[in-house]
Amino acid sequence: MTARGRNTPRLVRDIAHARAGDKGNTSNVNVWAYDAADFDLLKRNLTAERIKREFPALIRGGVDRYVIEHLHGLNFVLHDALEGGVNASLNLDSHGKSWSYLLLGLSIED
Amino acid sequence: MSKGPDVFRIGTGAGFAADRLDPAVDLARHGKLDVMVLECLGERTVAFAHRDRMADPRRGYNAHLERRMRALLPVCHEAGTTIISNMGAANPRAAAERTRDIARDLGLKGLKIACIEGDDVSASVPLTQRFMDEPGTLADIGRPIVGMNAYLGADAIQPALAAKADVIIGGRLADPSMYLAPLMHHYGWRADDLARAGAGTLVGHLMECGMQITGGYFADPGIKDVPGLAQCGYPIAEVAADGTAVITKLADAGGCVTPATVREQLLYEVHDPAAYLTPDVTADFSRVTIENAGKDRVRVAGAGGRARPAQLKVTVGFDAGFIAEAGVSYAGPAAAARGRLAGEIAGERLKNTHGIGSETRIDLIGASSLFATAGRGQTESEDVRLHGALRTTRRDEAELMLWEVESLLCCGPAGGGGFRGSITPVVMTKSVLIDRALVHPTVELFVA
Numbered sequence: 008m009t010a011r012g013r014n015t016p017r018l019v020r021d022i023a024h025a026r027a028g029d030k031g032n033t034s035n036v037n038v039w040a041y042d043a044a045d046f047d048l049l050k051r052n053l054t055a056e057r058i059k060r061e062f063p064a065l066i067r068g069g070v071d072r073y074v075i076e077h078l079h080g081l082n083f084v085l086h087d088a089l090e091g092g093v094n095a096s097l098n099l100d101s102h103g104k105s106w107s108y109l110l111l112g113l114s115i116e117d
Numbered sequence: 118m119s120k121g122p123d124v125f126r127i128g129t130g131a132g133f134a135a136d137r138l139d140p141a142v143d144l145a146r147h148g149k150l151d152v153m154v155l156e157c158l159g160e161r162t163v164a165f166a167h168r169d170r171m172a173d174p175r176r177g178y179n180a181h182l183e184r185r186m187r188a189l190l191p192v193c194h195e196a197g198t199t200i201i202s203n204m205g206a207a208n209p210r211a212a213a214e215r216t217r218d219i220a221r222d223l224g225l226k227g228l229k230i231a232c233i234e235g236d237d238v239s240a241s242v243p244l245t246q247r248f249m250d251e252p253g254t255l256a257d258i259g260r261p262i263v264g265m266n267a268y269l270g271a272d273a274i275q276p277a278l279a280a281k282a283d284v285i286i287g288g289r290l291a292d293p294s295m296y297l298a299p300l301m302h303h304y305g306w307r308a309d310d311l312a313r314a315g316a317g318t319l320v321g322h323l324m325e326c327g328m329q330i331t332g333g334y335f336a337d338p339g340i341k342d343v344p345g346l347a348q349c350g351y352p353i354a355e356v357a358a359d360g361t362a363v364i365t366k367l368a369d370a371g372g373c374v375t376p377a378t379v380r381e382q383l384l385y386e387v388h389d390p391a392a393y394l395t396p397d398v399t400a401d402f403s404r405v406t407i408e409n410a411g412k413d414r415v416r417v418a419g420a421g422g423r424a425r426p427a428q429l430k431v432t433v434g435f436d437a438g439f440i441a442e443a444g445v446s447y448a449g450p451a452a453a454a455r456g457r458l459a460g461e462i463a464g465e466r467l468k469n470t471h472g473i474g475s476e477t478r479i480d481l482i483g484a485s486s487l488f489a490t491a492g493r494g495q496t497e498s499e500d501v502r503l504h505g506a507l508r509t510t511r512r513d514e515a516e517l518m519l520w521e522v523e524s525l526l527c528c529g530p531a532g533g534g535g536f537r538g539s540i541t542p543v544v545m546t547k548s549v550l551i552d553r554a555l556v557h558p559t560v561e562l563f564v565a
Contacts, residue, residue: 024341024377026334028386031250031548037384039377065491073390078407082384090490093161094437094545097478097506100487109491 016048020111023049027107032092033068034085034103036110039078046079052115053081061113065090083110124355124363125303127296127320130189131155131202132327132351134162138185140328140370144351145192147367152299153193155185155202156292156325163289164434164544166206167264177208178215186219190284194225199283201274201299203290207264209234213286213563220284220565228565231277233287235558238431238551239265249430249548260435260510263544267429267551270396271317272308273558274298280562289432291396293321296354304358314398315422316360319405322393323364323382323417327351330364330382332372345371361418363410374413383407396429398422428550437545438510443522443538444482446502447530453484455530456501462529463505466521473517475509502535508543515540 016022022045025038038053040046055070068086075082089103090096096103128150130141134157145153157179170177179185182204193200205212213232220228242265244256255262266289275298277285297317300306306313323330331352332343343349350370356362364374383402387393391403401421410416447456460479467473480486483501488494503525507518519538526536 020337020340024335024337024381026381026385030386030388033388035384035386035388037381037387039380041377062491062493071388073403075384075390075403077404078380078383080380080384082387082390084388094543095508097440097476097508098487098490099480099482099504099506105487106491109488109493112493 016045016115018111019049019053019113019115021115023111025107025111027104029089029093029102032087032089034088034106035082036085036107037080037082038110039080043079048115049081050074051117053110053113055083058083058085058110062109124357125300126150127152127154127299127324127354127356129154129156129324129327129351131157131185132325132329133157133159134179135181136327138181138188140349140351141185142188142192143370144353144367145189145196145198148353150196150198150353151303152199152201153189154295154324155200155204156295156327158203158206158289160432160546161434161544163206163266163432164263164546166208167434168436168542168544170207171263175211178206178212179204182212182215183219186216187223190220190225190228191223194228194283199285199299201285201295203287203295205232205286205288207288209286209288216284216286217563217565225565228284229280229282230284230286230563230565231280231282232561232563233269233273233277233285233290233558234561235273235556236266236269236287236289237264238267238556241555242431242433242549242551246549249550255433255547255549258435258545258547260437260545263434263436265431265433267431267556268396269556269558270294271298271301275302276560278302280560282562292325293318293395294397296321296324297397300356311398311422311424313360315400315420318393318395318398318400318422319402319417319420320354320356320362323379324352324354326382326385328372329385330378331366331374332378335378335381343373347371360420361416363414363416365414368413374415376407376409376415379407379415379417394426396425398425429553429556431549431551433547433549435545435547437543438508439512439515439540440543441507441509441515441518441538441540442504443519444502444504444536445522445525445529445533446535447533448500449532450499452499452501453481453497455532456481456484456503459503459525459529459533460505463521463525467507467518471517473507473514475507475514477505477507480504512540
């Protein structure tokens with residue numbers, strides 16, 4: 008039984024995969040539904056507003072969401088979300104590479 | 118120079134400064150490549166290279182250049198594969214001369230090495246220059262500038278290709294431009310063919326991080342398994358005249374190429390998928406199609422392009438002092454409580470006993486560290502590590518930080534062990550824009 012098996016999905020990780028990158032103090036996280044059938048569920052659960060709301064101390068700026076409908080993907084741009092960025096952050100992960108798993112760790116709520 | 122009847126074959130042999138060498142040799146030997154690109158430069162890498170060059174004018178290029186060239190030159194020479202690389206970093210001339218000497222050592226007489234310069238624009242950018250994407254000017258930073266490099270595009274690489282160079286070495290060559298340039302040269306794509314520029318830029322963008330498209334940086338055991346990661350292969354792009362491409366790898370190399378590995382890389386470090394800016398084009402990845410085309414073969418098409426940005430981006434590196442990092446570990450019952458107490462003691466002594474006001478951060482690895490600010494991931498493991506970090510422009514403060522954390526071995530909570538500490542020089546980078554008319558790329562040939 009894999010995490011994205013037949014059980015009711017509990018986490019975003021159960022239906023999607025993701026990768027994070029950084030430019031300056033801006034992070035982007037792209038998130039892709041494994042199955043096209045789950046894309047609407049992903050879109051409903053991962054809104055820009057929710058991501059901003061979930062991490063208020065980390066994401067100081069706004070959140071933009073780009074929808075890549077035909078590839079079942081979402082691209083989130085998290086502004087002022089890298090604790091100053093790789094130049095200034097004292098976080099061990101100063102690039103915020105692990106932010107992909109911040110999003111994958113969110114719960115599926117409807 | 119094409120090795121296939123209908124396609125031009127480009128391989129990646131490094132996707133960052135410290136990338137693996139042995140799979141690059143495998144790919145050069147068996148990949149039937151027209152071109153191998155070694156992408157070895159990030160924003161901070163180039164700034165560190167400037168510091169190396171200041172310390173020794175013969176240095177300032179990629180630390181692995183010698184080993185890479187010794188291994189790859191003979192194989193690429195035999196296969197008729199052109200090498201294109203930004204391993205020159207802050208000193209392309211020294212890198213080209215070193216490569217020429219290595220070629221002579223290896224008996225590759227007549228090998229032509231092209232050196233691209235002109236990306237160092239430190240003489241052309243005034244301190245009053247405003248930042249590209251934030252308020253302020255270069256002068257506001259108040260720290261010594263260690264280097265300024267403009268991103269050079271495919272047009273800077275074309276003369277080296279026209280001169281039939283075997284090896285092309287530059288400094289801040291834009292990553293995707295190293296792929297687009299040989300495609301333009303081979304297929305005769307014109308500089309104003311924006312659709313082809315977008316397509317070639319897509320190929321470069323997908324390929325430039327090496328194994329990040331062949332299964333590297335992808336595995337999540339149980340749900341996203343990747344076979345043979347220890348022997349993961351670098352990617353190959355088979356590019357057709359219309360700019361569409363198949364991304365693949367050597368059949369017997371580890372890793373995998375699937376629509377999922379390609380999707381994750383498609384928007385890696387991309388903000389608006391419809392506007393990916395390079396020196397060559399404003400590329401549009403928003404309508405790219407990704408299709409399975411056989412085992413470890415994925416076809417990509419549909420990239421678009423609009424006019425290139427009017428100005429070039431310049432990365433400016435500043436000497437930003439040091440980061441001091443130090444840690445002690447705690448295990449067993451109440452390990453996290455003892456680790457937290459250790460952090461409180463170290464923080465209090467740095468601030469109150471030594472009066473250090475520099476920015477500090479105390480994490481407890483195994484309880485809360487990477488996601489501490491995000492407010493996630495807190496656990497109460499019985500195996501934790503105090504990790505203190507301090508940023509300072511003063512070496513003596515950095516050393517004091519290590520001393521204080523080490524002193525916890527005798528003066529801190531019970532059962533602490535395993536002190537390690539390090540002091541790392543830091544460069545800060547900022548971006549500005551420069552008029553293209555102020556940037557003058559040059560190409561010089563060195564013959565072995």
